[in-house]
Amino acid sequence: MNRFSLLDRGAFLVTMILCCLGVVFIHSATRASTLDANLWIKQMIWVCLGMLAYLVLSQFDYKKLVTHANVFYIAGIISLALVLLYGDRINGARSWFRLPFMSVQPSEFMKIATVLMIAKYFSRFQERQSSLLEFLVSSILIGIPFFLIILQPDMGTALVYVPFFVIPNFLVGNKESIWVTVAGSMLVVILILGVVFKPDWVFFLKDYQKNRIVSFIYPDRDTSNTGYQVHQSKISIGQGGLLGKGLGKGQQTQMGFLPAQHNDFILAVASEEVGFVGVALVFALFLVLFMRAFTTALEASDAMGSILVMLVIGTLFTQTLFNAAMLIGLVPTTGIPFPLLSYGGSSLLTSLSLLGLIQSVRTHRFVNH
Amino acid sequence: MRLAPTPLAFQGRIFFLRWVVIFSFLMVLGGYYRIQILNQERYEELGESYRIKKRRIKATRGLIYDRAERLVTQNMPTYDLLLRRDEMEEPWRRLKPRIAEFLEAEEETLQRKYDNRSHLLSQPVTLIENISFSESMRIRRNIMRYPGLAIETTEKRHYTYGRLFPHVLGYVSEASKEALRKNPRLRLGDVVGKSGIELAYDQLLTGTDGERTIVADHRGVYHSSEITTAPQPGGDVVLTLDFELQKLAFETLEGRTGSVVMMDVKTGEVLVYVSSPTFDLNMFTEGLSQEQWQELLKRPGNPLLNRPLQGAYAPGSVFKVVTALSALQNGKITPNTTYFCNGEYKLHNHVFHCHKRGGHGHVDVSRALQGSCNVYFYNVARDLDIEQLAKTAHELGLGETTGIDLIGEKSGLVPTPRWKKQRSGKIWYPGETLSVSIGQGSLQTTPLQLLSMMSTVASEGQVIQPHLLLKSRLNETVVPNEGRKKHISTMEREYFRLVKQALWRVVNKEQGTGSRAQVPGFDVCGKTGTAQLITFSSEAEHKIDKYKNAWFAGFAPRDEAEVAIVVLVEHAGAGGAKAAPIAKILLEAYQARKNKKVDPT
Numbered sequence: 022m023n024r025f026s027l028l029d030r031g032a033f034l035v036t037m038i039l040c041c042l043g044v045v046f047i048h049s050a051t052r053a054s055t056l057d058a059n060l061w062i063k064q065m066i067w068v069c070l071g072m073l074a075y076l077v078l079s080q081f082d083y084k085k086l087v088t089h090a091n092v093f094y095i096a097g098i099i100s101l102a103l104v105l106l107y108g109d110r111i112n113g114a115r116s117w118f119r120l121p122f123m124s125v126q127p128s129e130f131m132k133i134a135t136v137l138m139i140a141k142y143f144s145r146f147q148e149r150q151s152s153l154l155e156f157l158v159s160s161i162l163i164g165i166p167f168f169l170i171i172l173q174p175d176m177g178t179a180l181v182y183v184p185f186f187v188i189p190n191f192l193v194g195n196k197e198s199i200w201v202t203v204a205g206s207m208l209v210v211i212l213i214l215g216v217v218f219k220p221d222w223v224f225f226l227k228d229y230q231k232n233r234i235v236s237f238i239y240p241d242r243d244t245s246n247t248g249y250q251v252h253q254s255k256i257s258i259g260q261g262g263l264l265g266k267g268l269g270k271g272q273q274t275q276m277g278f279l280p281a282q283h284n285d286f287i288l289a290v291a292s293e294e295v296g297f298v299g300v301a302l303v304f305a306l307f308l309v310l311f312m313r314a315f316t317t318a319l320e321a322s323d324a325m326g327s328i329l330v331m332l333v334i335g336t337l338f339t340q341t342l343f344n345a346a347m348l349i350g351l352v353p354t355t356g357i358p359f360p361l362l363s364y365g366g367s368s369l370l371t372s373l374s375l376l377g378l379i380q381s382v383r384t385h386r387f388v389n390h
Numbered sequence: 391m392r393l394a395p396t397p398l399a400f401q402g403r404i405f406f407l408r409w410v411v412i413f414s415f416l417m418v419l420g421g422y423y424r425i426q427i428l429n430q431e432r433y434e435e436l437g438e439s440y441r442i443k444k445r446r447i448k449a450t451r452g453l454i455y456d457r458a459e460r461l462v463t464q465n466m467p468t469y470d471l472l473l474r475r476d477e478m479e480e481p482w483r484r485l486k487p488r489i490a491e492f493l494e495a496e497e498e499t500l501q502r503k504y505d506n507r508s509h510l511l512s513q514p515v516t517l518i519e520n521i522s523f524s525e526s527m528r529i530r531r532n533i534m535r536y537p538g539l540a541i542e543t544t545e546k547r548h549y550t551y552g553r554l555f556p557h558v559l560g561y562v563s564e565a566s567k568e569a570l571r572k573n574p575r576l577r578l579g580d581v582v583g584k585s586g587i588e589l590a591y592d593q594l595l596t597g598t599d600g601e602r603t604i605v606a607d608h609r610g611v612y613h614s615s616e617i618t619t620a621p622q623p624g625g626d627v628v629l630t631l632d633f634e635l636q637k638l639a640f641e642t643l644e645g646r647t648g649s650v651v652m653m654d655v656k657t658g659e660v661l662v663y664v665s666s667p668t669f670d671l672n673m674f675t676e677g678l679s680q681e682q683w684q685e686l687l688k689r690p691g692n693p694l695l696n697r698p699l700q701g702a703y704a705p706g707s708v709f710k711v712v713t714a715l716s717a718l719q720n721g722k723i724t725p726n727t728t729y730f731c732n733g734e735y736k737l738h739n740h741v742f743h744c745h746k747r748g749g750h751g752h753v754d755v756s757r758a759l760q761g762s763c764n765v766y767f768y769n770v771a772r773d774l775d776i777e778q779l780a781k782t783a784h785e786l787g788l789g790e791t792t793g794i795d796l797i798g799e800k801s802g803l804v805p806t807p808r809w810k811k812q813r814s815g816k817i818w819y820p821g822e823t824l825s826v827s828i829g830q831g832s833l834q835t836t837p838l839q840l841l842s843m844m845s846t847v848a849s850e851g852q853v854i855q856p857h858l859l860l861k862s863r864l865n866e867t868v869v870p871n872e873g874r875k876k877h878i879s880t881m882e883r884e885y886f887r888l889v890k891q892a893l894w895r896v897v898n899k900e901q902g903t904g905s906r907a908q909v910p911g912f913d914v915c916g917k918t919g920t921a922q923l924i925t926f927s928s929e930a931e932h933k934i935d936k937y938k939n940a941w942f943a944g945f946a947p948r949d950e951a952e953v954a955i956v957v958l959v960e961h962a963g964a965g966g967a968k969a970a971p972i973a974k975i976l977l978e979a980y981q982a983r984k985n986k987k988v989d990p991t
Binding site: 148188191192193253255256257258259260261262263272273276277278292296297300301304307308311312315318319321324327331334338342345346349351 | 399401403408415419421422425426429432433440441613
């Protein structure tokens with residue numbers, strides 16, 4: 022039967038609006054550039070492809086996808102291994118396959134496979150809670166792609182895998198395993214402090230990664246390198262004021278002071294050109310999107326569907342919030358795109374697919390039809 | 391169709407996470423609110439500081455002319471290689487090796503220049519100075535590959551007659567750290583006057599810098615560039631000096647150590663100001679190395695000493711003019727008082743000699759000046775109180791600065807018992823008064839002071855301040871310098887007349903010691919001096935040089951005097967033989983010029 026009638030039209034509309042806003046901002050961010058002036062057209066194509074994936078997935082029964090999660094997962098792991106061996110190095114990280122017409126970032130698509138895999142693993146906890154041992158097993162499932170991505174090294178993408186460790190455990194874990202999660206989180210905090218105060222002890226991070234963390238803690242120490250990006254980003258955002266300078270009129274954006282304008286810093290472009298009102302609108306749209314998703318999680322027909330939706334919320338929420346916080350210097354600078362708005366095919370396709378999965382849970386929320 | 395029969399066990403936890411999401415969004419939005427709404431102005435300013443660059447436009451330094459508007463300084467274009475830190479695209483540590491290769495320069499040399507940078511990012515670092523034109527063109531061709539590097543055309547002072555005027559013109563060089571701290575308008579590398587006219591009129595010559603405002607994108611590509619404040623060029627200085635007379639005096643001295651100063655008695659305009667030996671001023675503007683500086687300091691004759699202004703000498707017999715006036719004014723002698731000179735004078739057990747072995751016989755004050763009789767003045771000094779003599783000396787401008795418009799003038803020394811007490815704790819001996827009365831002892835005068843004194847005698851009591859600035863020109867506005875400090879001496883005019891007549895005889899009578907300064911038809915008056923060269927190495931020990939300093943101080947003509955002159959030739963011997971002829975040549979030239987002006991055919 023036709024399940025399009027069951028689609029969450031509100032969420033769909035909001036998703037479309039956000040994608041379109043992304044195209045508008047990308048156009049504004051790149052119009053002054055000779056090299057990148059056509060990126061907004063490329064992004065439009067990606068939006069179309071992404072929406073197609075969104076709609077297809079929304080009609081597809083997520084339970085069938087989850088059943089075959091192993092296949093996606095193993096394929097994903099292999100692609101991550103291959104990209105480490107044969108990938109192209111961009112900005113110091115070996116994260117990309119450069120194909121003739123596009124570059125593919127396997128770590129993005131791996132998110133989908135991981136979400137499905139974790140959902141599959143936790144689907145058995147319909148009635149009972151998971152134990153610490155089961156939490157550790159799930160951590161290994163997530164840990165494999167997680168560390169392969171860290172090896173690239175791509176901290177930004179690795180970061181959005183962190184919710185995968187935490188969320189299912191928080192939802193179905195017993196007290197014991199929840200405490201272990203808390204302890205693990207504290208360990209990460211200690212690690213960050215270690216980088217700042219005893220950088221020599223943290224041997225597994227690259228110097229520039231340590232520098233980024235340090236420059237976050239002390240933004241005034243060095244304005245010429247990593248701190249410079251946040252510095253310029255804050256200037257862009259600050260100049261926007263309430264209503265912004267107007268599209269195409271942001272001086273920070275148009276004169277190129279803002280780094281990576283169409284990628285990770287797209288929200289700063291929006292901030293400068295459409296002001297606080299524009300940022301608040303983007304935030305509101307995302308909040309609507311997430312609220313609709315929470316409703317879907319609550320109404321899901323089974324634990325598998327609910328956990329699936331919560332994993333998607335977790336990763337997209339982390340990405341959204343971390344990027345937004347990074348632009349105003351609340352958290353360290355890592356390569357992390359803003360969902361739906363930032364330029365990039367792999368990221369956009371993944372985000373829209375993940376949102377499509379939520380719709381799949383929604384359209385299949387009824388039992389016994 | 392229906393929803394699942396039993397709600398999920400973990401619904402509560404989902405609700406909790408929903409609140410986490412809502413609160414997190416609100417918190418980050420709060421962060422945006424703080425930056426965009428509360429601190430908008432601050433970020434607007436910060437943004438401008440990156441986009442809008444202010445570039446200073448140096449004002450041209452004013453020029454210096456002689457009294458006939460002959461240019462004696464010039465501004466030559468030179469090329470400097472700058473590093474504009476606000477236009478750099480890569481960090482210095484990466485840029486340094488690249489530009490070192492490009493410029494074929496040592497990395498350490500560049501680093502030293504870079505270390506000397508200002509804390510202000512907008513201030514460029516001068517990496518290489520004085521690049522030749524051809525080299526600057528070579529650099530310009532490839533400079534775009536090194537964002538931040540720029541060639542700037544600047545002006546360098548060039549002195550057309552560098553060796554002729556070094557002491558009076560002075561030189562310019564980079565402002566010291568202290569000067570930078572005192573004057574906030576100065577920037578690192580700015581050139582300021584360090585001595586002479588360049589220092590005295592630095593403010594007038596410097597002008598006011600302008601500003602260019604540039605709007606540039608992150609690569610430094612200009613979107614607009616306009617002069618927001620036009621620079622005000624520095625004012626010109628026209629000196630009272632006469633280039634031709636100056637040159638003549640310099641050539642007549644032939645490199646001998648000494649000084650020639652000449653001044654218009656009526657106006658105080660200094661026509662000649664020569665200190666010898668000299669050095670080339672252009673050495674300083676081209677950047678003096680440490681070795682060159684050491685060499686200059688060690689050169690014989692101390693060329694850096696500004697003799698008219700700072701050289702302190704015993705005036706010798708020239709001072710007898712002062713002793714005569716003091717004795718007359720204080721009633722110790724009359725114009726008719728005579729003493730007998732047999733060639734020596736005894737005071738207690740010490741014998742003081744006259745320079746003329748056989749003695750001058752019976753002499754009055756006029757003949758005593760004419761023949762420069764020491765014994766006559768010893769007799770005068772016996773009756774004259776040293777305090778009275780010192781008072782007269784001060785009244786005639788000795789022991790005090792003349793107030794000439796140069797910086798660093800020495801006031802010389804007119805000794806008194808109180809001065810000696812303070813200095814060494816010893817009492818004053820009558821013999822010392824004798825020494826001072828003939829211009830020896832602790833007495834120290836500068837050539838400018840003697841010039842001022844002669845000028846006062848020449849004009850019969852009119853004290854005038856010597857000056858070097860004839861007029862200044864700033865933005866087409868000419869400000870003439872009237873001279874200052876014109877006052878009349880309290881001494882009787884008839885005594886000045888008497889002394890003037892005696893000084894005329896010095897030059898124009900056969901027995902006169904200054905006859906070699908005679909200029910027919912010009913009535914030159916003057917006094918010679920042959921001073922023992924006494925330098926204070928310590929108070930106890932006076933080291934007597936085997937040579938003597940030759941003086942001639944005079945004026946012309948006797949009536950309606952126009953010009954005063956002082957000539958000093960160090961270690962030369964008798965003033966009448968060595969200094970007077972130089973005065974003659976200059977006075978002759980002055981007279982010839984004057985006659986030419988009166989009769990242009």
